[in-house]
Amino acid sequence: MSPDDKPHSDSESLLVDPSTHMESFRRTRHNRRTELVEDYVELIADLIEDGGEARQVDIALRLGVAQPTVAKMLKRLAADGYIQQRRYRGIFLTDIGKQLAEQSRERHHIVESFLCAIGISIETARIDAEGIEHHVSPETLEAFKRFVTQTIAFS
Amino acid sequence: MSPDDKPHSDSESLLVDPSTHMESFRRTRHNRRTELVEDYVELIADLIEDGGEARQVDIALRLGVAQPTVAKMLKRLAADGYIQQRRYRGIFLTDIGKQLAEQSRERHHIVESFLCAIGISIETARIDAEGIEHHVSPETLEAFKRFVTQTIAFS
DNA sequence: TTTCTAACATAGCCCTGGCTATTCTTCCAT
DNA sequence: ATGGAAGAATAGCCAGGGCTATGTTAGAAA
Numbered sequence: 343m344s345p346d347d348k349p350h351s352d353s354e355s356l357l358v359d360p361s362t363h364m365e366s367f368r369r370t371r372h373n374r375r376t377e378l379v380e381d382y383v384e385l386i387a388d389l390i391e392d393g394g395e396a397r398q399v400d401i402a403l404r405l406g407v408a409q410p411t412v413a414k415m416l417k418r419l420a421a422d423g424y425i426q427q428r429r430y431r432g433i434f435l436t437d438i439g440k441q442l443a444e445q446s447r448e449r450h451h452i453v454e455s456f457l458c459a460i461g462i463s464i465e466t467a468r469i470d471a472e473g474i475e476h477h478v479s480p481e482t483l484e485a486f487k488r489f490v491t492q493t494i495a496f497s
Numbered sequence: 498m499s500p501d502d503k504p505h506s507d508s509e510s511l512l513v514d515p516s517t518h519m520e521s522f523r524r525t526r527h528n529r530r531t532e533l534v535e536d537y538v539e540l541i542a543d544l545i546e547d548g549g550e551a552r553q554v555d556i557a558l559r560l561g562v563a564q565p566t567v568a569k570m571l572k573r574l575a576a577d578g579y580i581q582q583r584r585y586r587g588i589f590l591t592d593i594g595k596q597l598a599e600q601s602r603e604r605h606h607i608v609e610s611f612l613c614a615i616g617i618s619i620e621t622a623r624i625d626a627e628g629i630e631h632h633v634s635p636e637t638l639e640a641f642k643r644f645v646t647q648t649i650a651f652s
Numbered sequence: 653t654t655t656c657t658a659a660c661a662t663a664g665c666c667c668t669g670g671c672t673a674t675t676c677t678t679c680c681a682t
Numbered sequence: 683a684t685g686g687a688a689g690a691a692t693a694g695c696c697a698g699g700g701c702t703a704t705g706t707t708a709g710a711a712a
Contacts, residue, residue, distance in 0.1 A: 357559075358623065360555075366624045369624050370628040378698090404522070462637050467637075470634050472525050477625055477628025565693095584691080585677050
């Protein structure tokens, strides 16, 4: 087998090495699994703060899904210890639920502010932030925060 | 019922109106469905360019999934017209497959460059870009591109 | 108090994207 | 020419996150 039979070894390849590549995808898949939880918890916190309660119908309406979908998800959230439920009654965030909500909310806010700071319209920023926030590592979040602060300082 | 029983009407609420909110989530859910396709097509293009062929085992290795998972996904890609398959033979991108790959690759590259430009380490940029790229709207992508260009111009 | 409605709970379905285990094919090396 | 190994296909399982249809409950209105 001549050297040309195999992919270029290192230099000129546009592909990173397989295990690194794999790590990125694994991480991304993991994030995908946690995003829904974060979305729910964040939304529940907002609804409670805003209207005193978080009803399934409201959650369903804002998420754009059917009520039973929400019900099923809430069971999972309860099982995972993020919320407390009483049959036919409201939903309450547990301490770790509140903690996660606060974290998500802050991250969400930073991402959205950042997008605005680089000149994105508020409508687009809102939509993109919803998708992006879950894939932002602590390091990137820090950078976003710095950038927003600087931009405000200059204006 | 006093005015306080209902959520604040407009001004002081931290929640956007429900239908806007819903749109964001719907969009995000839609993106999630297309990300996998983009990841595959982009990876296939890279593998072909890099080594002349895209084998299931290599795709599986880089994606961090099992080979049958890849096989199943490839059927979907073929059904959707992105690739052509010949049993026990290689995979080829169709024209629209190539087009999608090119688009994804460019977007991916812009996002990664952008993250680097704001000071993220290359390792983190790689991982975050993998997750973020699928949630970047055309408007945001434009802004990223502008930013990268400017940054390079100043250096 | 009774009734009726809005909200919640449950059942049962579908599709997607993972997995393991197993059965072909190909193709290289003997 | 053939046997074996590596890669691809297939079968069959699971969990997650959607859905519709339907039963239950709480609480307001009559």
